[in-house]
Amino acid sequence: AQKITQTQPGMFVQEKEAVTLDCTYDTSDPSYGLFWYKQPSSGEMIFLIYQGSYDQQNATEGRYSLNFQKARKSANLVISASQLGDSAMYFCAMRRTGNQFYFGTGTSLTVIP
């Protein structure tokens, strides 16, 4: 069963605009963690941001923020003030009990000058 769903295969955003990348997840565990990774064309996976299931506040890291809606089981990534260097694949991931991480299929973001 699909545990992480990213419904946007590709997205475009104008430079300096904000963009939201969608992620929904499926788990009945009370405790879990949600992560977002960026993968530029060079291939390395870069950790961006983390949200714990019990965290009361939405996580923020610089221009990245996570819009966490627990009841809807969604963990959308918001990138503010997009830059050309933000063009990349973005993956949402969930960690449940144990050491397994479950990844979505990714969203390709293109920032247009």
Place this chain on the structure above:
Amino acid sequence: DVKVTQSSRYLVKRTGEKVFLECVQDMDHENMFWYRQDPGLGLRLIYFSYDVKMKEKGDIPEGYSVSREKKERFSLILESASTNQTSMYLCASKTPTLGGTYNSPLHFGNGTRLTVT
């Protein structure tokens, strides 16, 4: 900064060959992972290791084995490479988390793009 190094960026092998993909991390992490990445499928876990000489199957272990003789090194072995194993392979490591938290992220290498002809 954590450094995870995969020995090859690109590899081309023939069907039936035994293939070794090597991964080394320099942060004394107990946990190490091998993922396969294919377009439209995201990352799928092949094997992971909690510690030296320990291994667990992931979601797609068939056709693969692993070796973890030293803490810093985790090898993925394709016993007899086949064309459907052409893919990007990503190694990752992380430190175990304590107290029931889940905030320890995976740290990835740059990937090995394997082509089996």
